[in-house]
Amino acid sequence: MLLWYDARKGLWQEGIMKTPFFDGKLVHSRRVIYTPSPFARSNLIHLQEVGSLQARQPHTSTRKGLASYLFFWVESGSGVLEYEGAWHELHAGDCVFLDCQRPYQHHTGDDLWQLHWVHFYGPNMAAIYKKYQERGGLPCFRAADPGGYAALLDELxxxxESDTYVRDMQIYEKLIALLTLLMEESWHPDTARAPGSKKQNLQEIKDYLDTHYTEKITLDALAERFYINKFYLTRVFKEQFGQSVTNYLVQLRITQSKRLLRFTDRSIEAVAQECGLNDANYFSRLFKKVEGTTPGEYRRQW
Structure with a gap:
């Protein structure tokens, strides 16, 4: 059995601490500090801690060097966050997503804030956070619908607190849902734009690639067709769609080649040509680079 202190009653209690409250001079909080299974720790994005707090006095929390990622949203009140050399004012409805290896500190304002947070980690989180930043994800942002985050944190x-035997997998599912919501809502391709600048929407070019990827396409030809500088095209396409023109074209062609390999008996050479790659040897090298196997092996596997 577990012996724990119930601050509300002023008594030591024996049993499982289902709702661990902490009453202090600075904060009133509830939290679950979680220990994942060895399997979850090695293979999944896993929970470390989840909870909420109501500040009782202005105070500052400072941390660095934690193998953790932190998400929190401000339910009420205000405060400030210092992260990567910048200060951010936070108000009710604002969200924060941080890499806790980097130093950060946050300070509640005079209108004492209430926060809901989750700390989590995983073997691939560094790459996920890097992609989040590359896509324009910000350390702080205004949530369009804080209720979506609130629901996920309540579920976590x-x-x-539960004792279900598939708990780690269910937690993983909720953390993936949280990351997906962060990627969707914090997609800001315009953050690198100069003030007052207006960039061309390249949806028309993307639509052209979607329908003409089986043809020979070069950056020079695209630039000429759409009357656009190819260097500008390269930069803005990646900002708008999250990947380069070349990578997007490769994705389209490899996807189509997989369909043809699985559901037709066309030769490798014919498949390459139908995907806009006339050189079968180049197609095979490209396919293996993307899929990790040759076209012939892929066809046999599937």
């Missing part, structure tokens, strides 16, 4: 809290 409930799962962390």
């Amino acid at each position: 809290y409930a799962l962390a």
Whole structure:
């Protein structure tokens, strides 16, 4: 059995601490500190801690060097965050997503804030956070619908307290949902734009690639067709769609080649040509680079 202190009653209690409250001079909080299974720690994005707090006095929290990623949203009140050399004012409805290896500190304002947070980690989180930043994800942003985040944090809290035997997988599912929501809502391709500048929407070019990827396409030809500088095209396409023109074209062609390899008996050479790659040897090298196997092996596997 577990012996724990119930601050509300002023008594030591024996049993499982289902709702661990902490009452202090600075904060009133509830949290679940979670220990994932060895399998989850090695293979999944896993929970470390989830909870909420109501500040009782202005105070500052400072941390660095944690193997953790932190998401929190401000339910009420205000405060400030220092992260990567910048200060950010936070108000009700604002969200924060941080890499806790980097130093950060946050300070509640005089209108004492209430926060809901989750700390989590995983073997691939560094790459996910890097992609989040590359796509324009910000350390702080205004949530269009804080309720979506609130629901996920409540569900994570409930799962962390539960004793279901698939708890780690269910927590993983909720953390993936949180990351997906962050990627969707924090997609800001315009953050690198100069003030007052207006960039061309390249949806028309993307639509052209979607329907003509089986043809020979070069950056020079695209630039000429759409009356656009190819260097400008390269930069703005990646900002708008999250990947370069070349990578997007490769994705389209490899996807189509997989369909043809699985559902037709066309030769490798014919498949390459139908995907806009006339050189079968180059197609095979490109396919293996993307899929990790040759076209012939892929066809046999599937």
